Amino acid sequence: MSTVGIIVNPNAGKDIRRLVTPATHTSDVTKVGIVRRAIVAAAESGAERILIAPDTHRLGRRAADGLDAPVEIVDEPVTGSRFDTIGAARRFWKEQVGAVIALGGDGTSRDVALGWPDAPLIAISTGTNNVYPVAVDGTSAGAAAGLVASGIVSVADVARRSKKIVVRVDDRDSSVDDVALVDLAFIDADFIGARAVRDPSTITAVVAAVATPASTGLSSIAGRIHPVDRWESGGVFVRLGAGGRRVRVPLAPGSFTTIDVAEVRPLAEGESITLSGRTILAFDGERDLAVSPDGTVTVRVESSGPLVIDVERTLVRAASALAFDHSEKDDHGH
Template identity: 35%
Template sequence: MPIASPREVIVGIVANPASGRDIRRLTAKASVFPTAEKANMVQRVLGPLGRLGVDRVLMMPDKTGISAGIVRALRTHHASRLPPWPQVEFLDMPITETQEDTVRAARMIEAAGAALVVVLGGDGTHRVVASACPTLPMATLSSGTNNVFPDLREATVVGLAAALFATGRITADEALRANKRLVVSCGGREEIALVDACVTRLDHIGARAVWEPSSITELFVTFAEPDAIGLSAIAAAVETVPRDGEHGLHVRCGEGGRPVLAPIAPGVLADMDIVEATRLEAGVSCPIAARHGSIALDGEREIELDGSEQAWIRLDHAGPPTLDVPAALAAARTRGVSQPFGLPQVVGSSARGDSHSVDPTINPKRRQS
């Protein structure tokens, strides 16, 4: 894939076709997040990107219909002579329908020189992107089951803020927010979580999602908001931990503890007993008590504990940079740089004074994705 020229502005898009469709929604009778709406969200992002001068969008392909919906929309948009969208290219990559697709797409987007990647998914999707590309800025959009890390926000507004940053109208200091993360180590393996790491008695990964509250023994969180849905809601029932705070929280669950009620998934309220809750300080490695079971990262079981290795967890502030949409839009208003084209550049952007056409013939090899 060609690397961006000094004046070319590239934005990536990763839309997880599987997000918002797991067992937690099915067992709770919650609605799934439809493919058509994901394609519509991408289109609502493309509009602001095109209006503010983003040249190219690199998008992860899929087999569920998101890519096909975008190809149809591109043809219609081009024929209607509407305000231009960026040139959209689907990444030339194999489709495995596993999280490896997200990993490969994120790395290809970063290697191409993208200013940031727009991610549609839940906590798990954003964790995978952050693991693959720790320093690539993310614009987050909720389309999952547990949506604590990504913003629940209109895609048009996210697209506008992303375009302002990508084209250099506002700086990284104005547009981006730092995040905490949890680093889980077990033997020679190291994984991260952006919101929570949950230790369960379940021996096997299985369906991955944690939806049996009685299996939970320990919970570690980077932040815990009172209105959260997901496992971090258990910690939030004990103490609010700010997203931008210095510390996290470690919660131990078990019989005889303080009873709390927490919404751990859509439609699922869990009765939990909290034995102990202590602050999790940054940089301090904490041993995980259980030697058998499994560890869920941001709601999905990823690590099996077979008793052969001690698992450790620590909190740090090396999480991925994310687009702070309100701050970005406020900065643009202050600077007076939220107009389409021809305005002064702030940090060497490629925002241009001329419109550009959209070529609807995009990566012919990937049209049927």
Template identity: 35%
Template structure:
């Protein structure tokens, strides 16, 4: 079958991170970890539900962590007829974030209607970043399998699969199915090296650290400032700090900027925040303010690192300028709750019983 023919089918993509939730925060916080078999079962439940709602084909990112091999073993048994046709993307996995970037680009070429992501905030950020870079309208449907999961919602994969299937098969229009999401754009300017840009889909944090280190950020003593696309008091992670100060909803206009203190007179108040699973820590707050979309806020620290959605990604030095800007309508997600509510009200899942004939 040609790629043109594939594009005519109701198809979805799946990016399943086999190593999400294995950073240092899992060790220090006594948190659990999904095994590969659990991740495969999530994918199978998702795909079966999507197929029941009209999805004919699923393109899946290959990996070296065991997800592909277990899925192929399941398919070879030939006993599960509930699944759509499954194909793996033509790419060589490297077991780095580049796999996610490559898979997201390939899935767009294959014409998928939506990309389902299994991972934490970092995996979802990688998919969203590629979509933003490509100016793509393909939406994400998130499933939480990471450490800090402020962005992906905790939901049974069967329900997510049904919502994605109803959208991908054209039974729910974009206007009813999708939500627009905010992002924090990070810009680092250097007179000689040029400009670097990246995004955070939940929080961008400034630290005093001068190296990326273990990347995962779980200590608060080096934090200088936070810039939040949304701030949910029920979330885990750095965004919970803002959520406990002044909640900002995902669909609400604007964001939140928080300046942190480290004791002394500059601390306006202290609060206890759940910065990782099982880790509630005191945080000293100097000030906070709402972020307005499109208005760049300069970072006051002269050197340090920028952590994007909980992981140190960018370093900056003296003489470099760092700005944070809230971008609204940055990318799309499948609004699962809204899709299922629409399906119920529009009676999309009702069928006439054969007993009435």
């Protein structure tokens, strides 16, 4: 059965960066609207089953309310943490979902990648400064997801394998394996606190898998010195400090600062880099993990991220295949 899965992160687009930058606030009403449009479009485009991840704000349920569409809210625990997205992605893998739509920021896509590393994914940006997700309307995203899930358009023709940053932290009592999709930053701080990286002077190093001059956020540091686009293999490591180039970068939306870059090192596919000592790791722009003075962090960039579905290419393919032509079934309720 052709199945589309939808995940919506209720927490995206509301953090403290809105106090000091003109970053977009994404309200629940906006998110519900995107999901509602995606549901309608997925059902219109061949999805026979639409699974929606439960969330603390019941956004998916609100989006589906009153719609005549084959929607199911999956029965998964809701914790209000990233584990909701990770768990939903894993569930979608088990349910053989053909295309996943995830609303959120880079961090939401990161959690999808943890739960289902090979997810065929359309990531819709509802976060702060998103590099991985794209700004696309729910109508187009839902249509593309429906077309791919139903096989009207082959996923192999319209999806590409993205990259991810594989992170291993060996600390005093434990080891942690995690991933980032865009950048991993090393922050000189004592606390995770409000998560967003507020103070540029606390950034000590960044590993980026995607670093383009068009990026906003931590990856823009590398992006403005040694660009690496999302499809080429490998990544880049930058160490901050005096003695090298000084660049102006948009560390947050509409907010530029000067960064001193002491070292820039390209990273080949799979090449490891290890840093030791006390730090706070920021995954895809958010402080998330404290490392003790005894800890070591080993990082590599791999081409093993989610399969990113190109929405526009999917719709063009479908149009070429006359998939949008009115058929008899359209006269019976579609």
